[in-house]
Amino acid sequence: MTRADVRPGLLAATRLGTGDVLAAARRIRGHVLRTPLLALDSVPGVLLKAEHAQRGGSFKIRGAANALLAGPGGGVVTGSSGNHGIAVATLGRALGVPVTVVMAEGASPAKAAALRALGATVLHAPGGVDERDRRAREHAERTGSLLVPSSDHELVVAGQGTVGLEVFEDVPGVDAVFVPTGGGGLLAGVCLAARDLPVRVVGVEPADARRYALSLAEGAPVAVPPPRTIADGLRGQRPGRVTLPVIAGRVDDLVGVTDDAIAHAAALLRRAGVHAEPSGAVALAGALESGFTGTAAVVVSGGNTAEALASTGLAVPPQHTTHLTTEGDRP
Incomplete structure (x- = not known):
């Protein structure tokens, strides 16, 4: 799908602009790292934006910091497959804010263990990402906690956009940027930048999770069944209300990659000394599959493998699991 294929119905006005990304960069300075661009010798022309080396192990700390630092304080709740929750919990611990993370079925046990080690309360919801996020909203309403979604939130999107801001400052003439796309917060943020x-x-x-490509082709939001991809951080089922119009108005192309292509890209990164989780290898898989000319920045969005979490001491065996039911989610 290319930009020319986008139907006009999705090009709704958005309040977000590049100024929001610049404001986020000022707000989160000192709370996040400015990650480097690394050359990948085995693929000439590729520069890896090393967000796997970011605080919390992924780019998610950027959006989480922008939302939490601009928020009213008090307890925080979010739905997450792991990395966004780890980012929120990392900040929550530093700020003295209690954090609750709702995870869907099939979420990484290592990431759940890392969340508990960071002091977060972990709740498990049956079903996929849609059900997880619904339970997180209900929990926030019931407890009065601040809800910080993993992607579909203006402050989160602006914070994630600082990834693109850094790329474009460091390599002003870059020809293309490849962005892993799950909830769409990172892609929307890069589009703003x-x-x-x-x-x-x-x-x-x-x-099997092409909700943005399908939505842009249809001219309306399209939901997909719970995906089974190995890229566990990209298993969202529907595009966001905040992210979709931003992406529709700026993205040049959306490509899909198989699990085999993702595994191949992860192996290439591993041989280069970059230990990315499958979600973190998706952008490289896309660059390899679609081809590019000139110089391409590829966002390695996360490195929270079970081995990486274990090396930090965060992936400890869980003591107990709290499951959400239709009667409520109070642990």
């Missing part, structure tokens, strides 16, 4: 730049923005989705 690239709004007035002559750079090609390409979102990369797992083949």
